């Protein structure tokens with residue numbers, strides 16, 4: 001039997017009607033069982049040919065985490081087509097560029113996101129049909145010609161589709177990449193299935209049948225860390241929060257739905273912590289899986305005091321995304337509590353299936369001694385071996401002898417824990433989402449008063465990192481004018497909080513801008529919230 005999305009869906013249906021799937025939209029709360037979800041997913045698969053979708057075609061989604069979106073996570077791949085979740089937080093041009101690169105033929109859009117997609121629609125020239133997912137919001141008038149999702153599947157037979165080749169693509173996700181240019185990562189059926197199984201390993205996400213999962217990570221972000229698929233294999237409950245992922249809504253969902261395991265980037269958990277949830281709020285919550293950015297030890301301690309274990313995950317879209325997770329290894333169990341907690345502030349140990357090595361710039365493989373630092377390289381059955389489209393330049397630079405070069409720099413200690421210390425990527429990670437420093441630099445340098453510009457990541461207490469711009473001016477200009485210049489060109493949350501005017505920028509021996517030195521010189525000084533940082 002192939003390892004496939006169909007196999008996972010059959011497993012889900014076979015777990016019976018006990019586990020509850022909950023979706024929240026503006027229309028309210030609705031529930032399904034796994035067998036109901038499986039039936040509707042099969043109807044989606046059967047309805048796709050009528051929309052002109054053939055096997056191998058890409059089907060875009062522009063939607064929040066919802067029950068309908070979950071049905072598409074299954075229905076599209078079991079039809080042999082490729083699910084292509086679009087990031088609803090990107091700037092219109094970026095969404096259009098990704099949809100064009102992926103050649104999305106049909107896009108399923110949440111009714112509440114039709115207004116946003118209406119702006120982009122004129123640029124989506126390859127998209128032939130739109131299907132609106134009802135969510136209690138009136139669709140934008142520009143989508144009057146779209147098909148209604150419920151009408152699409154109403155009355156359609158829910159026959160079991162033929163099995164697909166396990167090596168065929170099931171899903172195509174995009175990562176920011178080093179240049180801000182879209183880079184596609186195709187997940188095969190086999191890769192999705194193996195990654196989902198790893199979510200059930202006791203020393204990984206350890207998802208069990210009795211769990212109720214709340215993935216706050218969006219489905220467009222590496223399929224919400226594979227949770228919709230792991231939940232199916234385990235027959236666990238799943239809560240899909242929809243548009244409202246405010247800390248208040250998160251706490252309410254955890255309490256009302258009896259969530260046992262929740263997952264999301266650190267900023268969510270920082271915001272939830274600030275609400276000071278009570279013991280009743282967290283009565284059922286056992287674990288928080290937190291990753292995508294480093295977690296402050298203080299936050300881990302605060303959740304521990306509330307009786308919740310916070311485990312840190314490390315990975316990337318290219319890894320489906322899980323590579324490492326913090327567990328307390330057996331031989332460290334006897335250590336004092338403070339030391340055991342501190343293990344969760346590392347980037348964890350490598351999950352069975354993934355291989356990891358530390359490599360020096362010379363190519364030498366370094367020992368796991370906690371001292372030797374180098375680029376982290378990985379390979380494994382759910383780690384991509386190339387980017388989507390053979391002509392992607394990154395295929396020449398991001399892979400070495402079958403290993404994926406992650407662009408993360410760190411050490412592995414003798415106990416096997418990864419410690420990240422730097423990043424070799426020209427990106428800023430703010431609230432778990434990427435900001436391209438190169439794109440900001442290009443826009444800044446388009447300004448007539450800017451001679452040179454460099455954007456670096458600086459620490460921020462809430463967002464993890466924020467972009468700070470270092471500018472060499474050639475005419476009088478102030479920070480506000482530069483921010484105003486950027487505002488129409490990039491998403492508003494990309495605009496640097498700090499613009500620092502400098503006499504010159506550091507360069508390397510070959511004359512390239514030296515970001516490493518710039519980070520060493522300015523990173524901490526410009527950190528938002530420090531006396532010299534902040535608005536300038």
Ligand code: ADP
Pocket residue numbers: 175176221222290291292293294295312313314315316317318321347406407408420423429432434
């Ligand atoms: P994700 O969905 O996990 O955020 P991305 O591909 O967007 O995947 O980003 C992956 C990158 O995020 C990693 O290469 C690393 O730079 C950063 N990252 C992920 N997890 C962590 C972590 N636990 N600590 C520090 N950085 C992390």
